[in-house]
Amino acid sequence: MPTIAAQPYEYSFPAGRLALIVIDMQRDFVEEGGFGSVLGNDVRPLAKIVPTVRRLIDGFRAAHLPIIHTREGHKPDLSDCPPSKRARGGGKLTIGDEGPMGRILVDGEPGNDLVSELAARPGEAVIVKPGKGAFYATHLDDILKRDGVGHLVLAGVTTEVCVQTTMREANDRGYECLLAEDATESYFPEFKAATLAMIRAQGGIVGWTAPTDTIVKALR
Numbered sequence: 001m002p003t004i005a006a007q008p009y010e011y012s013f014p015a016g017r018l019a020l021i022v023i024d025m026q027r028d029f030v031e032e033g034g035f036g037s038v039l040g041n042d043v044r045p046l047a048k049i050v051p052t053v054r055r056l057i058d059g060f061r062a063a064h065l066p067i068i069h070t071r072e073g074h075k076p077d078l079s080d081c082p083p084s085k086r087a088r089g090g091g092k093l094t095i096g097d098e099g100p101m102g103r104i105l106v107d108g109e110p111g112n113d114l115v116s117e118l119a120a121r122p123g124e125a126v127i128v129k130p131g132k133g134a135f136y137a138t139h140l141d142d143i144l145k146r147d148g149v150g151h152l153v154l155a156g157v158t159t160e161v162c163v164q165t166t167m168r169e170a171n172d173r174g175y176e177c178l179l180a181e182d183a184t185e186s187y188f189p190e191f192k193a194a195t196l197a198m199i200r201a202q203g204g205i206v207g208w209t210a211p212t213d214t215i216v217k218a219l220r
């Protein structure tokens with residue numbers, strides 16, 4: 001089995017059976033005027049990881065391994081958005097309102113697009129998810145099972161919200177998960193650091209972490 005130098009110990013995966021899940025690298029979170037900035041966050045740290053995420057994606061493309069992108073987005077009628085989620089935030093605008101990039105966090109609006117550098121290519125799945133976790137109310141589990149994938153590398157934003165929720169959901173479903181440390185980011189550096197630490201604590205209770213270049217090298 002190929003291995004990747006990781007924390008808390010070496011990560012092994014069956015050759016050809018490792019998938020990449022890129023979480024929510026969409027304009028809503030990474031660009032000014034989207035959901036992230038409406039909530040009062042500085043989006044620049046998230047924009048900074050775009051080249052690193054691209055390197056990771058390119059590594060998976062070169063190795064002909066499956067890539068799945070997610071977007072956090074709701075139906076235009078918001079029937080899949082709980083009122084409790086809409087009510088949160090305390091800003092002037094909320095989910096479904098008209099913002100500078102169209103309706104906030106709504107599927108099909110310009111703000112819901114993946115950032116252009118990380119656009120999906122033909123053959124790469126794009127999952128629109130109404131929740132923070134990518135398994136809730138989506139076909140992600142079916143897609144992975146259909147393709148015989150049990151090992152996942154995760155990247156994207158934000159580390160402690162959608163990435164961590166997805167990694168925990170995957171872990172509970174029996175997937176072996178590795179988080180790309182520098183291909184994920186948070187609006188809160190301390191939350192990112194805490195998330196990485198809690199994932200790999202207690203012998204990897206949620207999974208493993210490793211740098212992007214280490215992961216990409218192991219795919220060659």
Ligand code: C5J
Nearest residue numbers: 024072157158161162
């Ligand atoms: C958030 C996400 N932070 N993609 N979504 O609301 O992490």
